[in-house]
Amino acid sequence: MRFPLIFTLCLAMGLGAASPALAKIKVLTSFTVFADMARNVAGDHAEVVSITREGAEIHMFRPTPGDIKRGLGADVALWNGMGLETWFERYLENLGDVKAYVLSDGVEPIAIAEGAYEGRANPHAWMSPGNAMIYIDNIVTALSETDPDNAAAYAENGAHYKAEIAATFEPIRAAIEALPEERRWLVSSEAAFSYLAADFGLKEAAIWAINADSQGSPQQVRRIIDLIRDNDVPVIFSESTVSPKPAEQVARETGIAYGGVLYVDSLSPPGGPVPTYIDLLKVTAQTIVDGLTAAP
Numbered sequence: 095m096r097f098p099l100i101f102t103l104c105l106a107m108g109l110g111a112a113s114p115a116l117a118k119i120k121v122l123t124s125f126t127v128f129a130d131m132a133r134n135v136a137g138d139h140a141e142v143v144s145i146t147r148e149g150a151e152i153h154m155f156r157p158t159p160g161d162i163k164r165g166l167g168a169d170v171a172l173w174n175g176m177g178l179e180t181w182f183e184r185y186l187e188n189l190g191d192v193k194a195y196v197l198s199d200g201v202e203p204i205a206i207a208e209g210a211y212e213g214r215a216n217p218h219a220w221m222s223p224g225n226a227m228i229y230i231d232n233i234v235t236a237l238s239e240t241d242p243d244n245a246a247a248y249a250e251n252g253a254h255y256k257a258e259i260a261a262t263f264e265p266i267r268a269a270i271e272a273l274p275e276e277r278r279w280l281v282s283s284e285a286a287f288s289y290l291a292a293d294f295g296l297k298e299a300a301i302w303a304i305n306a307d308s309q310g311s312p313q314q315v316r317r318i319i320d321l322i323r324d325n326d327v328p329v330i331f332s333e334s335t336v337s338p339k340p341a342e343q344v345a346r347e348t349g350i351a352y353g354g355v356l357y358v359d360s361l362s363p364p365g366g367p368v369p370t371y372i373d374l375l376k377v378t379a380q381t382i383v384d385g386l387t388a389a390p
């Protein structure tokens with residue numbers, strides 16, 4: 095009768111000794127940007143799953159039964175909050191008791207300037223190198239509280255990641271500061287870049303305030319054309335997850351340059367232009383600098 099007990103104990107001890115390699119926690123994120131951030135903090139200690147896929151529109155996503163299946167067994171969930179992916183809160187109710195962390199906690203909110211959502215906080219707070227530090231700290235906290243045994247590794251990975259981000263954006267910041275002040279405009283389809291603009295000292299305007307609003311109505315187009323003419327804005331950009339047509343139309347009607355696509359809500363698949371969060375922020379900031387520098 096003792097044999098099974100000893101066997102069970104040995105099995106338990108064996109698993110215990112091997113657990114740092116085997117027992118990865120499962121981290122669930124609402125979209126791909128946070129999945130990449132979480133992987134940088136987690137290293138080998140977690141399996142990270144993003145519910146929306148690369149290139150997806152994330153504001154008004156509808157999870158399928160397959161998406162619920164992919165989330166089952168999650169130890170911790172990470173999402174933006176600030177009214178961005180309200181579907182994620184409802185989605186989590188399907189998974190039982192998963193502790194969720196709002197990664198924008200601690201960010202200084204910037205209000206949406208116009209449209210149906212006027213006055214509410216703009217939710218795209220991860221889009222600045224400064225705020226990235228807050229998001230990474232919140233991820234370190236979430237993973238450490240979920241998996242205290244690896245807290246030291248999460249803290250160290252987070253510190254390295256933050257240093258890499260700071261170093262990446264120093265030259266881009268300097269390039270923007272070298273532009274004449276009246277040229278420092280960031281005009282795009284969706285006003286998703288308020289935090290980036292504030293961080294880099296750019297004035298921001300957009301055809302529409304947020305993707306959840308109507309996109310490219312004649313009044314919205316009229317208003318941005320007037321703003322561009324009044325302020326001699328040199329270039330207009332669009333956002334990767336929406337149609338570039340309204341921005342291209344505005345460029346044609348005003349005679350200014352169309353500066354190409356900026357990335358904000360979603361990473362591209364591996365091999366694409368922005369497979370990581372640092373790529374997303376870097377390509378976006380560099381596209382802005384290039385557009386402002388090249389325009390006549």
Ligand SMILES: [Zn+2]
Pocket residue numbers: 153218284286305358359
């Ligand atoms: Zn957006």
